[in-house]
Amino acid sequence: MFRVVIKVLFFIIVAFPAGSAGAVEFSAAERELIAQHGPWPMQFASDSSNRVSGNEQAIRLGEALFFDHELGIDSKFSCASCHDPGRAFTDGLKTSQGRVRLDRNTPSLLNLKANRWFGWGGENDSLWAQSIRPIVAADEMANHPDHVREMLLSRQRYRQFYLQAFTAEVGSETSEQVLVNVGKALAAYQESLLSQRTEFDDFRDALLAGDQVSMSRYAESAQRGLKIFIGAGRCNLCHLGPRFSNGEFADVGIAYFTADGVDAGRYGGIRQLRANPYNLLGKYNDGDPQSNALSSSHVRLTQRNWGEFKVPGLRAVAATAPYMHNGSLPTLRDVVLHYSNLDEERLHTDGEKILRPLQLSDTEIDDLVSFLRSLGEE
Numbered sequence: 001m002f003r004v005v006i007k008v009l010f011f012i013i014v015a016f017p018a019g020s021a022g023a024v025e026f027s028a029a030e031r032e033l034i035a036q037h038g039p040w041p042m043q044f045a046s047d048s049s050n051r052v053s054g055n056e057q058a059i060r061l062g063e064a065l066f067f068d069h070e071l072g073i074d075s076k077f078s079c080a081s082c083h084d085p086g087r088a089f090t091d092g093l094k095t096s097q098g099r100v101r102l103d104r105n106t107p108s109l110l111n112l113k114a115n116r117w118f119g120w121g122g123e124n125d126s127l128w129a130q131s132i133r134p135i136v137a138a139d140e141m142a143n144h145p146d147h148v149r150e151m152l153l154s155r156q157r158y159r160q161f162y163l164q165a166f167t168a169e170v171g172s173e174t175s176e177q178v179l180v181n182v183g184k185a186l187a188a189y190q191e192s193l194l195s196q197r198t199e200f201d202d203f204r205d206a207l208l209a210g211d212q213v214s215m216s217r218y219a220e221s222a223q224r225g226l227k228i229f230i231g232a233g234r235c236n237l238c239h240l241g242p243r244f245s246n247g248e249f250a251d252v253g254i255a256y257f258t259a260d261g262v263d264a265g266r267y268g269g270i271r272q273l274r275a276n277p278y279n280l281l282g283k284y285n286d287g288d289p290q291s292n293a294l295s296s297s298h299v300r301l302t303q304r305n306w307g308e309f310k311v312p313g314l315r316a317v318a319a320t321a322p323y324m325h326n327g328s329l330p331t332l333r334d335v336v337l338h339y340s341n342l343d344e345e346r347l348h349t350d351g352e353k354i355l356r357p358l359q360l361s362d363t364e365i366d367d368l369v370s371f372l373r374s375l376g377e378e
Contacts, residue, residue, distance in 0.1 A: 023216065024223035026207065033230040035208055040201045040315075041194055042242040044113040048287035049126050049280055050184045052165050053191060061161035062189030065182060070151050072141035079134070079186065082106045088319035088377050089193060094327035098140040103258045105327035108320045111313055113191045116247050116295055120309045120325040121269025125296045126285075128187035129278040132179060145175035148182055161185075180284045195315040198376035200226070218374070225371025228364060233339070237354050244314035244375065251307040252355065253338070253346040254324045263325070267305035319377035332369050340365060 026034065052058035065071055066079040082096050083089040089109035096102040104120050112118070118130035134140040135148065152158045152170045162170050165188075166181050173181070199218055203226075206214035229235045240246050249266040256263045264271075273279055273296065280293035289297070309325040323329040329338055340360040347355060360368065 024220060024227055026227065030227065030230060031207060033236060034204055034226065036241060037236075037244060038201060038204045038242050040197055040242050042114070044191070047113075047127065047187065047191070048292045049285045050128050050187055051286040052181075052184050052188050055165050055188055057161050058165035058185045058188040059192055061158065061165055062185035062187065064158070064161070065186055066189055071135060071143065071148070071182075073143045073147060077141050079131075082134075083109050088195075088316045090320045092321070094322050098134075098137070099142065100139050102139065103260075103263055104325055105322065107310075107312060108316060109190050109193050110195045110316050111243050112193070114243060114247070117249075117269075117310065119269060121263075121265050121267075121272070122249060122310060123269045123272040124276065124278075125273060125280045125293070126187070126278075127190060128180070128183040129276060129280075131186035131190070132183035132278055135179070135182070145179040149173075149175040149178040152178060152182070180278065183278070195376055198315070199374040200371070200376075203374075219370060221367045221370035222374040223371075224364075225367035225369065225374075228360070228368050229371055233358055233360075233368065234354055235339075238311045239314050245311050248311055249305070249308040250311050251304075251347055252309075252324075253342055253344075254309070254326065254328060255346075256307050256309075256326075258326075265306060265325070266308035267301065267303075270299055270301045270305060273299070314372065314375050316377035317375055318373045332372050333365065336360070336365050336368050336372075 047053040066083075069075045069078045069081075071078055077098070082091045082098075083106065084091055091097070091106045093106065095104055096106045107120065112127055115127070116125070118124040118127055119133075124130040124133060135143045136145075149170065152162060159170050162168070162181070162185075165185060170178060199222065203215060203218035203223070205211075206218075229239075238246055238248075238250055249269075256265055276282075278284055280296045281289055285293060312320075317323075318332065321331060323332070323335050329335050339355075340358045342355060342357040344356065
């Protein structure tokens with residue numbers, strides 16, 4: 001009799017692996033939505049506006065410059081001062097600390113390669129132009145093109161990398177051209193910064209393959225949270241695709257007032273983009289503006305852009321607290337609570353029509369947080 005019981009238990013364990021009891025069921029439509037968040041890593045195209053995109057020597061130059069404090073005017077700041085590799089290339093602060101306390105939270109640099117716009121307000125239309133901005137910004141690195149050129153000239157290694165990447169001597173180029181190329185080398189390095197595969201990716205692939213055993217390894221709370229994410233929460237309408245972002249801008253009811261006034265968000269970003277000599281409509285675009293600058297030429301300034309900020313990608317989101325453009329939400333739970341208790345009165349009348357209070361239970365909040373944590377870097 002004892003042997004019979006053991007055999008029965010063995011059959012139950014084999015037939016119904018741990019975690020399968022009460023497993024979450026996904027409809028065919030839900031599976032199709034889940035499939036759209038992969039595969040990972042995704043295929044990224046090179047940046048046609050940057051002729052050294054993917055160039056190994058440019059990547060090596062960009063990496064060295066990224067960690068070099070002399071890229072700042074007085075050697076106090078490097079790019080890594082705010083973008084710490086140990087924090088998913090953020091700084092863990094509510095808002096960035098430059099020469100003064102800045103108004104915006106430091107975004108992660110992971111998975112930037114497929115972005116169309118850069119910065120919380122989309123102030124730049126290329127990663128290399130975005131990389132130039134903090135170098136010359138008075139409240140950040142406060143450098144000058146002449147000083148940047150002199151710094152490269154003083155380093156034999158930098159001169160060698162530069163020559164190999166750009167087929168030109170640093171000393172033969174203008175200070176502005178050197179500054180632009182420094183931005184392009186920094187961009188080439190940042191394009192290499194990709195987040196790792198996650199528990200979600202393993203589950204997604206197993207779900208599509210019908211691999212029940214592998215699916216059972218994904219926490220049921222994360223599965224329930226995923227069901228909310230693509231279902232009642234409608235989070236995937238903005239956080240879509242393999243990077244979990246549409247790359248655009250939205251008003252989500254977060255205040256845009258600052259200690260000194262108002263952060264104009266996308267409205268200010270468009271104005272800065274148009275005035276920027278390094279945008280894709282300018283002379284430093286290495287590609288064809290007729291194909292790679294269409295978005296820049298067609299973007300229009302409208303009143304609804306006030307209060308709109310970049311929809312961030314959610315990969316590695318567990319490592320990038322605090323959240324929102326102003327760092328006003330300390331934890332992922334606070335983010336979910338914000339959407340659960342959303343004050344629709346704070347949204348523009350012509351704002352995001354898809355947003356409404358989710359009114360989640362405590363268990364549903366926990367499940368959605370569990371799913372977000374499964375997207376990596378914890």
